[in-house]
Amino acid sequence: MTAIRKSDVLVIGGGIQGSSTAYHLAQRGISVVVLEKDTVSRHASGVNAGGIRLLGRNIAEVELSKAAMHMWHQLDDELDADTGFRARSLINVAADEADLNTLRSREQQMHGLGYFHEVMLDQQELRERLPHVADHCVGGVVSEQDGYAIPFHSTQAFRIAAERKGALFCEGEQVQQIRKVGDSWLVSTATQQYQAEHLVNCAGAWADLISVMIGDNVPMSYSAPMLMITARMPHFATPVVGAVSRPLSFKQFENGTVLIGGGAKGFADRANNTTRLDYSLLASGAHNAIEFFPIMKTACINRMWSGLEAYMPDNLPVIGKSVRSENAYHAFAFSAHGFQLGPVIGQVMTDLISEGSSRFDLDPFKINRYERKVL
Amino acid sequence: MFRSLNDKQSQRSLVNLTINGMLVTAPQGQTVWAAMALAGETTTRLSPVTFKARSAYCAMGVCFECMVEINGMPNQQACLFEVKEGMAVRSQKITEQTSLLTSSEITPSDAISMLAENVGGHHG
Numbered sequence: 001m002t003a004i005r006k007s008d009v010l011v012i013g014g015g016i017q018g019s020s021t022a023y024h025l026a027q028r029g030i031s032v033v034v035l036e037k038d039t040v041s042r043h044a045s046g047v048n049a050g051g052i053r054l055l056g057r058n059i060a061e062v063e064l065s066k067a068a069m070h071m072w073h074q075l076d077d078e079l080d081a082d083t084g085f086r087a088r089s090l091i092n093v094a095a096d097e098a099d100l101n102t103l104r105s106r107e108q109q110m111h112g113l114g115y116f117h118e119v120m121l122d123q124q125e126l127r128e129r130l131p132h133v134a135d136h137c138v139g140g141v142v143s144e145q146d147g148y149a150i151p152f153h154s155t156q157a158f159r160i161a162a163e164r165k166g167a168l169f170c171e172g173e174q175v176q177q178i179r180k181v182g183d184s185w186l187v188s189t190a191t192q193q194y195q196a197e198h199l200v201n202c203a204g205a206w207a208d209l210i211s212v213m214i215g216d217n218v219p220m221s222y223s224a225p226m227l228m229i230t231a232r233m234p235h236f237a238t239p240v241v242g243a244v245s246r247p248l249s250f251k252q253f254e255n256g257t258v259l260i261g262g263g264a265k266g267f268a269d270r271a272n273n274t275t276r277l278d279y280s281l282l283a284s285g286a287h288n289a290i291e292f293f294p295i296m297k298t299a300c301i302n303r304m305w306s307g308l309e310a311y312m313p314d315n316l317p318v319i320g321k322s323v324r325s326e327n328a329y330h331a332f333a334f335s336a337h338g339f340q341l342g343p344v345i346g347q348v349m350t351d352l353i354s355e356g357s358s359r360f361d362l363d364p365f366k367i368n369r370y371e372r373k374v375l
Numbered sequence: 376m377f378r379s380l381n382d383k384q385s386q387r388s389l390v391n392l393t394i395n396g397m398l399v400t401a402p403q404g405q406t407v408w409a410a411m412a413l414a415g416e417t418t419t420r421l422s423p424v425t426f427k428a429r430s431a432y433c434a435m436g437v438c439f440e441c442m443v444e445i446n447g448m449p450n451q452q453a454c455l456f457e458v459k460e461g462m463a464v465r466s467q468k469i470t471e472q473t474s475l476l477t478s479s480e481i482t483p484s485d486a487i488s489m490l491a492e493n494v495g496g497h498h499g
Contacts, residue, residue, distance in 0.1 A: 131475075131476060132475065231449070231450050232423045232469055232470075232471065233449075233469065234469055234473040234474060234475045235473065235474040235475060235476055236474075236475045236476065238476065254471070255423075255471050256423065256469065256470075256471055256473065295475070298447060298448055298449055300448075300449065300450040
């Protein structure tokens with residue numbers, strides 16, 4: 001066995017959260033090692049839909065998401081890389097009056113909190129922005145700053161920028177044991193030992209296992225959200241599209257292909273690193289797309305896939321300090337909407353480590369929020 | 376020019392279809408690709424990236440070069456479909472540049488025909 005590899009911080013998980021954390025730490029001159037059991041961006045961070053979405057965020061996430069959005073708009077320059085980010089706006093389509101009522105009460109709530117980035121569209125405005133939307137759609141809501149990025153490129157961009165600033169990424173290193181020895185974390189893989197003062201858990205669909213090793217129990221689950229992509233189609237939609245109350249989400253890329261998501265889940269087998277698709281759910285997702293955009297009748301599906309993603313019961317991530325252990329931190333279970341938050345989460349983790357606190361309210365994301373208070 | 380080796384085909388019952396708007400008669404059981412070739416319409420599609428004309432390469436379902444638009448559905452392999460009465464076949468001209476965003480009224484077929492003229496320049 002080789003000598004113990006030492007650093008200030010050890011990050012477990014080479015997805016976008018772990019890579020962004022490594023980047024922000026390295027930028028502040030803090031030495032960091034990232035342990036990735038497979039390869040960087042192998043799972044959710046490499047195969048997600050790439051939505052860069054501020055629209056419709058849970059109130060608890062709005063401040064983080066706004067900060068992240070600001071970063072996305074300058075990220076290519078900041079990282080000196082091509083993340084594939086395109087600001088195309090995001091429109092959630094209202095299919096009926098009930099959807100419009102949902103949007104009206106959301107608007108009232110957002111305005112009350114001083115947020116004005118979500119703007120309602122009437123039927124005509126919707127048609128001007130999405131000429132091919134189905135006739136029955138009555139309106140919608142738009143967030144102008146939103147768009148998409150290419151997830152694999154974005155995650156790799158963070159990794160490469162972090163490495164340029166001195167971060168070390170160790171791939172194929174699966175954590176087997178975590179121990180606290182004095183003031184240090186001692187982490188073992190099959191071939192190597194790592195020692196660091198601070199430990200960050202960004203292990204995605206495997207984060208509950210890491211969390212337990214650190215001492216925090218967490219009711220995390222994991223699943224396999226599915227996506228499909230069409231052959232090239234004539235350009236018919238510039239904005240990213242979602243629906244207010246239906247499981248629909250799609251975007252048309254510059255090459256004409258259309259990526260269709262919507263949250264339908266396949267079957268996850270994390271022990272074997274694989275997923276299986278649920279074709280009947282994919283078919284109903286395809287029907288949803290046709291219902292909102294009749295031109296999708298002419299779409300031909302080229303590929304379908306899914307990735308392993310972690311979820312919390314409230315669909316909010318775990319972000320913050322460990323409650324059981326000093327100098328341990330979590331950022332996981334983003335519940336299929338963490339990609340957009342990646343840039344800011346690295347900053348939050350770095351603030352927690354170097355300053356002991358974050359400028360954001362992280363209370364809603366505490367790891368022990370489901371713990372029974374009285375037995 | 377392509378010609379049919381099978382004289383008996385002419386004894387089969389015939390179907391009427393259109394290929395790029397042209398009325399064509401073809402024996403039942405013939406593939407769309409064969410009907411296109413015999414009608415002199417050998418361009419099945421344009422490459423979406425280079426805009427160059429493509430035609431069937433394998434004619435047996437493997438190469439996907441013969442993708443055409445059949446009854447408005449793009450990406451159909453001409454070599455695997457049999458001709459049917461009333462079928463409308465069009466060469467597929469969807470490229471990265473094809474856009475339906477200039478007007479909300481035009482159909483994919485309209486857009487494709489409009490584009491065919493613009494794309495002509497890329498060949499010459």
